[in-house]
Amino acid sequence: MTLELSGRDQSMLDGEQGPSAAAAMKILVAFSNAVGAPSLLDIAGAHIDGCLYHGKAGLDFVERLVEGGGRVQVPTTLNVGSFDLIHPGMVKMPAAEEVPARRLMRAHLELGCQATFTCAPYQTRFRPGFGEQIAWGESNAIVFANSVVGARTNRYGDFIDLCCAMTGRAPAWGLQLSENRRGRILFELAVPDPEPSDSLFVGVGLFIGQASGDRIPVVAGLPQPRDEDQLKALGASAATTGAVALFHAVGITPEASTLDEAFQGHAPEATIRISRADVDQALARLSTVRDGAPVAAVSLGTPHFSHEEWMRLLPMLREIAPGRRIPIYVNTGRATLTRLQEEGALAGMEAFGLIPVADTCTYVTSILERLDGVVMTNSGKWAHYAPGNIGVSVAFAEMRDCIRSAAAGHVVRGAS
Amino acid sequence: MTQPVAKDAVDRPGTFQLAGEADGAALVFSQPLSFWGGIDAETGEIIDHSHPGLGQNVAGKILVMPSGRGSSSSSSVLAEAIRRGTAPAGILLERPDPILAVGGIVAEFLYDIHMPLVVCDIAGIVSGDRIAIRVGEEGEAIIQKAQ
Numbered sequence: 001m002t003l004e005l006s007g008r009d010q011s012m013l014d015g016e017q018g019p020s021a022a023a024a025m026k027i028l029v030a031f032s033n034a035v036g037a038p039s040l041l042d043i044a045g046a047h048i049d050g051c052l053y054h055g056k057a058g059l060d061f062v063e064r065l066v067e068g069g070g071r072v073q074v075p076t077t078l079n080v081g082s083f084d085l086i087h088p089g090m091v092k093m094p095a096a097e098e099v100p101a102r103r104l105m106r107a108h109l110e111l112g113c114q115a116t117f118t119c120a121p122y123q124t125r126f127r128p129g130f131g132e133q134i135a136w137g138e139s140n141a142i143v144f145a146n147s148v149v150g151a152r153t154n155r156y157g158d159f160i161d162l163c164c165a166m167t168g169r170a171p172a173w174g175l176q177l178s179e180n181r182r183g184r185i186l187f188e189l190a191v192p193d194p195e196p197s198d199s200l201f202v203g204v205g206l207f208i209g210q211a212s213g214d215r216i217p218v219v220a221g222l223p224q225p226r227d228e229d230q231l232k233a234l235g236a237s238a239a240t241t242g243a244v245a246l247f248h249a250v251g252i253t254p255e256a257s258t259l260d261e262a263f264q265g266h267a268p269e270a271t272i273r274i275s276r277a278d279v280d281q282a283l284a285r286l287s288t289v290r291d292g293a294p295v296a297a298v299s300l301g302t303p304h305f306s307h308e309e310w311m312r313l314l315p316m317l318r319e320i321a322p323g324r325r326i327p328i329y330v331n332t333g334r335a336t337l338t339r340l341q342e343e344g345a346l347a348g349m350e351a352f353g354l355i356p357v358a359d360t361c362t363y364v365t366s367i368l369e370r371l372d373g374v375v376m377t378n379s380g381k382w383a384h385y386a387p388g389n390i391g392v393s394v395a396f397a398e399m400r401d402c403i404r405s406a407a408a409g410h411v412v413r414g415a416s
Numbered sequence: 417m418t419q420p421v422a423k424d425a426v427d428r429p430g431t432f433q434l435a436g437e438a439d440g441a442a443l444v445f446s447q448p449l450s451f452w453g454g455i456d457a458e459t460g461e462i463i464d465h466s467h468p469g470l471g472q473n474v475a476g477k478i479l480v481m482p483s484g485r486g487s488s489s490s491s492s493v494l495a496e497a498i499r500r501g502t503a504p505a506g507i508l509l510e511r512p513d514p515i516l517a518v519g520g521i522v523a524e525f526l527y528d529i530h531m532p533l534v535v536c537d538i539a540g541i542v543s544g545d546r547i548a549i550r551v552g553e554e555g556e557a558i559i560q561k562a563q
Contacts, residue, residue, distance in 0.1 A: 160488070
């Protein structure tokens with residue numbers, strides 16, 4: 001199949017709009033040919049997962065686009081970087097790594113990207129609308145945009161997310177197109193009258209991520225979530241154990257008001273039952289230690305803590321009053337942090353050990369003071385990746401149990 | 417760099433995802449290999465413990481496998497490996513792979529190094545075969561295997 005280019009696409013490719021646009025279009029064309037897209041389509045926005053420093057080639061690429069006078073053509077948000085630019089000194093890194101890592105964040109701004117530095121761009125004023133075509137990187141952001149918002153993106157990654165932003169175009173293929181968004185595999189939650197607890201959504205996410213393969217999952221039988229943060233947790237977990245870019249939850253997500261709509265009138269290719277034991281087993285795998293183990297830190301906010309989550313956490317901190325012995329790190333977007341500061345919501349909270357972290361995340365860079373103890377988290381994604389990334393032991397629990405454990409100094413879970 | 421190919425070589429046609437010429441010994445896997453988490457870009461060594469190629473080195477080889485696999489971060493790893501000279505000399509796949517294509521084309525753009533990425537029939541190629549990738553008159557790929 002030959003890729004059909006518009007006049008403007010061709011003009012970019014021919015270098016009439018500068019060398020950076022030409023390079024971006026050339027890469028986008030190679031990608032689009034490889035996936036068999038017939039043409040490109042306009043996008044309304046992009047989210048770039050390119051600010052974590054992984055090697056010189058990544059930085060060279062952005063620098064070359066800057067040198068060529070390149071600018072992003074659509075509103076473009078940035079994922080986390082290696083630094084908390086709001087709280088200098090929080091990240092400890094050798095100078096040889098620090099210089100290029102800081103430059104990588106800065107160079108993206110010179111291309112006209114927004115200084116959001118968040119993995120939850122859907123919490124910012126750049127949140128897309130239902131049905132909008134976008135090109136996003138970062139697995140949790142992709143699954144949230146597709147599933148919870150109903151915007152349309154494929155899983156874009158390295159280089160190609162930025163090429164979409166630089167051209168304002170994406171391949172007309174995959175999840176950008178209605179017919180490819182239908183559910184393929186049905187998961188029936190076989191738990192009678194389930195409590196809409198945070199861990200239920202995490203557990204279901206972990207389970208469907210592992211069992212879906214490349215088929216779009218549809219979940220039936222979920223309780224109505226308390227808020228979209230529970231769907232954020234489900235999607236992030238599913239994108240952690242699998243490659244899920246879109247899920248439908250019947251009666252909950254916008255393209256699945258009924259089972260029939262979720263499958264666009266087709267029959268599921270397979271049906272899988274999720275029992276209480278399946279959920280419990282998926283959650284149990286996240287913890288590498290038993291109850292009672294000493295706690296070194298708590299890490300919340302992966303993906304980045306929303307304003308609503310802060311409004312649940314802050315009263316909990318005041319009530320349980322954990323003292324400052326155990327640090328409670330909370331990863332959040334800088335826009336959310338600014339809003340909290342303007343509201344005066346964080347005043348005095350450091351007495352409870354609270355340490356807000358912006359622009360980055362506690363599992364991608366060196367922030368934690370101690371790596372020798374157990375870190376508690378309410379995030380399925382953090383619990384999955386942190387042991388490999390930064391070498392900590394993890395105990396997964398509901399947010400309330402994380403705070404209770406910080407107060408007790410050891411892992412406390414469940415009713416008491 | 418291009419070496420003469422044995423006279424009794426057998427040609428097979430292919431389609432370039434990225435055009436270029438290369439020579440090297442085939443390194444053949446029936447199981448796709450993810451560059452991210454699968455290859456150390458500093459050395460070219462295969463580090464994926466679940467892959468049968470664990471411990472072998474892709475640098476300078478003609479890597480032959482059915483398809484690419486895994487995370488989009490593989491694009492960065494391939495581009496970085498090409499920059500460092502630890503990448504395969506060329507890659508033959510049965511099915512096109514967008515992630516490897518992006519990594520290769522970015523390296524081409526940045527460093528002017530052309531690593532051919534070819535879609536072709538890979539049956540009958542075994543590890544150690546001398547493989548030459550050539551550009552045909554119509555711009556098509558020609559894969560020559562020394563007998």
